Amino acid sequence: xxxxxxxxxxxxxxxxxxxxxxxxxxxxxxxxxxxxxxxxxxxxxxxxxxxxxxxxxxxxxxxxxxxxxxxxxxxxxxxxxxxxxxxxxxxxxxxxxxxxxxxxxxxxxxxxxxxxxxxxxxxxxxxxxxxxxxxxxxxxxxxxxxxxxxxxxxxxxxxxxxxxxxxxxxxxxxxxxxxxxxxxxxxxxxxxxxxxxxxxxxxxxxxxxxxxxxxxxxxxxxxxxxxxxxxxxxxxxxxxxxxxxxxxxxxxxxxxxxxxxxxxxxxxxxxxxxxxxxxxxxxxxxxxxxxxxxxxxxxxxxxxxxxxxxxxxxxxxxxxxxxxxxxxxxxxxxxxxxxxxxxxxxxxxxxxxxxxxxxxxxxxxxxx
Amino acid sequence: xxxxxxxxxxxxxxxxxxxxxxxxxxxxxxxxxxxxxxxxxxxxxxxxxxxxxxxxxxxxxxxxxxxxxxxxxxxxxxxxxxxxxxxxxxxxxxxxxxxxxxxxxxxxxxxxxxxxxxxxxxxxxxxxxxxxxxxxxxxxxxxxxxxxxxxxxxxxxxxxxxxxxxxxxxxxxxxxxxxxxxxxxxxxxxxxxxxxxxxxxxxxxxxxxxxxxxxxxxxxxxxxxxxxxxxxxxxxxxxxxxxxxxxxxxxxxxxxxxxxxxxxxxxxxxxxxxxxxxxxxxxxxxxxxxxxxxxxxxxxxxxxxxxxxxxxxxxxxxxxxxxxxxxxxxxxxxxxxxxxxxxxxxxxxxxxxxxxxxxxxxxxxxxxxxxxxxxxxxxxxxxxxxxxxxxxxxxxxxxxxxxxxxxxxxxxxxxxxxxxxxxxxxxxxxxxxxxxxxxxxxxxxxxxxxxxxxxxxxxxxxxxxxxxxxxxxxxxxxxxxxxxxxxxxxxxxxxxxxxxxxxxxxxxxxxxxxxxxxxxxxxxxxxxxxxxxxxxxxxxxxxxxxxxxxxxxxxxxxxxxxxxxxxx
Numbered sequence: 001x002x003x004x005x006x007x008x009x010x011x012x013x014x015x016x017x018x019x020x021x022x023x024x025x026x027x028x029x030x031x032x033x034x035x036x037x038x039x040x041x042x043x044x045x046x047x048x049x050x051x052x053x054x055x056x057x058x059x060x061x062x063x064x065x066x067x068x069x070x071x072x073x074x075x076x077x078x079x080x081x082x083x084x085x086x087x088x089x090x091x092x093x094x095x096x097x098x099x100x101x102x103x104x105x106x107x108x109x110x111x112x113x114x115x116x117x118x119x120x121x122x123x124x125x126x127x128x129x130x131x132x133x134x135x136x137x138x139x140x141x142x143x144x145x146x147x148x149x150x151x152x153x154x155x156x157x158x159x160x161x162x163x164x165x166x167x168x169x170x171x172x173x174x175x176x177x178x179x180x181x182x183x184x185x186x187x188x189x190x191x192x193x194x195x196x197x198x199x200x201x202x203x204x205x206x207x208x209x210x211x212x213x214x215x216x217x218x219x220x221x222x223x224x225x226x227x228x229x230x231x232x233x234x235x236x237x238x239x240x241x242x243x244x245x246x247x248x249x250x251x252x253x254x255x256x257x258x259x260x261x262x263x264x265x266x267x268x269x270x271x272x273x274x275x276x277x278x279x280x281x282x283x284x285x286x287x288x289x290x291x292x293x294x295x296x297x298x299x300x301x302x303x304x305x306x307x308x309x310x311x312x313x314x315x316x317x318x319x320x321x322x323x324x325x326x327x328x329x330x331x332x333x334x335x336x337x338x339x340x341x342x343x344x345x346x347x348x349x350x351x352x353x354x355x356x357x358x359x360x361x362x363x364x365x366x367x368x
Numbered sequence: 369x370x371x372x373x374x375x376x377x378x379x380x381x382x383x384x385x386x387x388x389x390x391x392x393x394x395x396x397x398x399x400x401x402x403x404x405x406x407x408x409x410x411x412x413x414x415x416x417x418x419x420x421x422x423x424x425x426x427x428x429x430x431x432x433x434x435x436x437x438x439x440x441x442x443x444x445x446x447x448x449x450x451x452x453x454x455x456x457x458x459x460x461x462x463x464x465x466x467x468x469x470x471x472x473x474x475x476x477x478x479x480x481x482x483x484x485x486x487x488x489x490x491x492x493x494x495x496x497x498x499x500x501x502x503x504x505x506x507x508x509x510x511x512x513x514x515x516x517x518x519x520x521x522x523x524x525x526x527x528x529x530x531x532x533x534x535x536x537x538x539x540x541x542x543x544x545x546x547x548x549x550x551x552x553x554x555x556x557x558x559x560x561x562x563x564x565x566x567x568x569x570x571x572x573x574x575x576x577x578x579x580x581x582x583x584x585x586x587x588x589x590x591x592x593x594x595x596x597x598x599x600x601x602x603x604x605x606x607x608x609x610x611x612x613x614x615x616x617x618x619x620x621x622x623x624x625x626x627x628x629x630x631x632x633x634x635x636x637x638x639x640x641x642x643x644x645x646x647x648x649x650x651x652x653x654x655x656x657x658x659x660x661x662x663x664x665x666x667x668x669x670x671x672x673x674x675x676x677x678x679x680x681x682x683x684x685x686x687x688x689x690x691x692x693x694x695x696x697x698x699x700x701x702x703x704x705x706x707x708x709x710x711x712x713x714x715x716x717x718x719x720x721x722x723x724x725x726x727x728x729x730x731x732x733x734x735x736x737x738x739x740x741x742x743x744x745x746x747x748x749x750x751x752x753x754x755x756x757x758x759x760x761x762x763x764x765x766x767x768x769x770x771x772x773x774x775x776x777x778x779x780x781x782x783x784x785x786x787x788x789x790x791x792x793x794x795x796x797x798x799x800x801x802x803x804x805x806x807x808x809x810x811x812x813x814x815x816x817x818x819x820x821x822x823x824x825x826x827x828x829x830x831x832x833x834x835x836x837x838x839x840x841x842x843x844x845x846x847x848x849x850x851x852x853x854x855x856x857x858x859x860x861x862x863x864x865x866x867x868x869x870x871x872x873x874x875x876x877x878x879x880x881x882x883x884x885x886x887x888x889x890x891x892x893x894x895x896x897x898x899x900x901x902x903x904x905x906x907x908x909x910x911x912x913x914x915x916x917x918x919x920x921x922x923x924x925x926x927x928x929x930x931x932x933x934x935x936x
Contacts, residue, residue: 073849085842102857
């Protein structure tokens with residue numbers, strides 16, 4: 001039995017439909033990331049699970065029980081706000097022992113539980129500090145400790161790294177995951193940062209305009225995106241618009257601008273259909289000679305961007321379209337100079353094919 | 369784990385209902401009863417005001433004259449306040465200098481100052497030899513009591529009192545508004561080449577229009593309703609508020625309530641468009657017409673010139689005004705008490721001394737003690753009851769869909785002239801309405817509740833909206849707190865500062881309230897009303913002492929506000 005089950009959840013704010021027919025099951029102990037751009041409905045969904053927001057249609061089940069009418073304090077969930085919402089008039093100790101003390105546990109138990117948990121998040125020495133005296137990372141740990149001390153088995157994290165600076169964010173991701181996993185908590189983590197989602201989650205739920213676009217493990221989401229939107233939002237890619245010319249045993253042949261042709265190993269359905277082919281930047285190569293068995297296009301290097309561990313090139317094909325290629329800067333990596341003639345090459349197996357979106361390609365990739 | 373479905377929350381419904389009923393009966397009803405009374409007693413109004421067999425419509429003419437005078441006074445007061453209040457608010461919001469918090473306290477002082485005592489202090493300062501006149505070596509007051517300001521034709525001394533009492537509304541509202549506007553806009557404008565004055569005109573001013581309006585509304589309403597200080601300094605001239613007091617004391621209740629209704633309605637006709645405009649949530653005002661380039665250039669040149677030459681002046685003049693209107697009167701009255709302590713310093717008679725009047729045959733000291741007790745009981749009880757209504761009311765205002773209209777209705781008691789309010793309460797509870805209680809301490813308490821509720825609610829709302837209460841409450845809820853628990857352990861502690869500030873503001877206002885109290889008090893006299901009585905009985909030294917006593921009391925309370933709101 002799934003721990004949390006959402007059935008046909010719909011939520012409207014006036015004329016805007018924030019969530020549209022959401023179905024999702026979360027297993028006990030699972031770490032789920034809900035990933036989506038701003039305004040996708042991520043926070044709304046999280047607040048509905050917590051009981052902080054009433055839904056218009058659908059059902060929320062926790063431990064198999066319908067909780068639509070159960071108030072937030074009885075749902076066994078704890079909601080962690082982006083700003084952590086540590087009570088400013090209470091010190092660290094009072095914040096962490098908040099639930100035990102309002103539930104009137106006996107003092108020994110409160111003391112034991114609170115000090116155990118403070119020890120665990122390495123904040124035992126700061127027990128008398130007030131929230132504003134702590135750094136962002138410490139505040140986050142206090143918020144987590146407070147959530148764990150509440151005894152709730154479900155942790156709802158709303159952009160937990162949003163209020164922290166970029167370097168700290170990366171360091172804390174794995175710490176957070178390790179901590180909640182060690183406590184065997186079930187976690188739903190909302191973020192707009194694809195890297196964060198891929199690094200922390202067991203499963204990623206991609207949300208867009210109030211609908212679930214794809215659910216899958218990080219690897220699936222990255223390598224088998226179900227839509228152009230996801231391909232672009234998670235990782236980024238080259239997009240090539242074209243028409244299906246031929247479908248055979250080896251896949252499809254796509255014709256794009258100026259009768260250029262490329263091979264995709266997945267067979268597409270209809271000959272003549274307008275499609276978009278995607279290929280990840282890092283799945284492309286820049287060579288001096290064509291690569292056998294790959295799609296090869298002659299191009300020249302327009303510009304390049306140095307990113308530290310890798311280099312991104314902007315290339316112009318002979319039919320005038322611009323594409324990008326990313327290469328890891330390993331020891332034997334050849335750096336190409338701007339203006340040089342090169343071959344842009346990628347394997348048919350690395351390509352994905354999507355039918356052309358009704359609203360146009362730009363709409364899909366610029367809505368991020 | 370057992371998940372309970374939501375229980376029907378009957379107890380919280382009950383709290384909401386009790387609060388709303390208390391609010392309607394104690395706060396709203398008295399403010400609206402006045403107007404309905406005019407219709408109920410229309411025959412009497414017609415007889416007294418329009419068709420009096422002896423004097424015809426003389427009373428009506430008198431009313432128009434008084435109303436016209438009142439509005440002239442309030443308008444000129446607000447304009448003067450704005451001219452000098454804007455620079456002062458700017459200094460308080462944007463500059464840092466030693467003594468800034470002291471300056472803020474001094475600006476706030478008239479808000480908590482008992483008006484009758486303060487009016488008396490101002491009177492001493494300007495028109496007697498014990499004030500500025502004496503300091504400057506004249507043998508009389510600096511200005512005669514009947515000096516008029518040309519153009520607007522209002523008495524100088526009344527104007528000064530009104531400016532002093534309304535100035536804090538403009539300065540505080542605007543300083544808060546200025547602080548809420550990100551300073552980077554101004555910095556951007558300066559780096560783009562605009563001088564400070566042009567920056568103010570093009571950037572800060574348009575952005576703070578709502579603040580300017582709401583401050584002006586408060587100041588205007590305060591001036592229109594001011595009774596306590598005005599009654600002491602007005603001399604022969606009469607404002608609408610004072611006229612209501614006089615008619616009430618002559619038992620011409622219908623006339624007085626007709627006048628009060630006129631005042632309230634006209635005030636609303638002026639204020640309502642501003643409120644509606646503010647309610648639309650507009651953030652700025654765009655000038656709807658095009659200014660010709662040549663004029664713009666001339667304005668810019670002027671602003672460049674003024675920015676360079678007069679920047680000091682703009683800082684110093686408002687400070688000078690605050691010093692002269694607030695500090696000097698306090699010093700002057702202290703000085704007078706010392707001068708008059710044992711005997712009249714000019715005639716040498718001990719009957720003219722403070723000591724003799726307090727402890728001599730007239731026994732003013734005993735009356736003063738009694739009045740102090742009455743005042744404190746009134747202030748404590750009314751503020752406490754108001755607090756009981758206000759705390760749940762704030763939560764209703766913030767959370768229920770009908771909260772915003774309640775909040776705007778709450779402005780009515782703030783702008784209703786205090787003497788009209790007193791009359792209204794008197795009519796409702798005593799003579800014509802419920803006929804439940806007589807004049808006296810309970811009626812004073814009922815009157816003070818009416819203005820204490822909006823004062824407390826406003827300062828609580830400021831605290832509520834200043835901290836992200838709903839986030840903290842949601843957080844507490846998911847941590848296992850019930851709605852009631854969350855309010856008790858999280859929300860109330862977080863807005864504690866606002867509650868205490870509201871309590872003290874309402875308490876001091878009750879302590880100093882004169883206009884309404886004077887009408888409803890019967891035999892239970894309060895200290896500010898005692899000052900008025902003393903002045904009318906020409907017991908000047910006793911009035912001096914009582915005013916000083918009141919002023920020191922309220923300054924003491926202001927210090928407490930400072931300490932309690934400073935906390936973490």
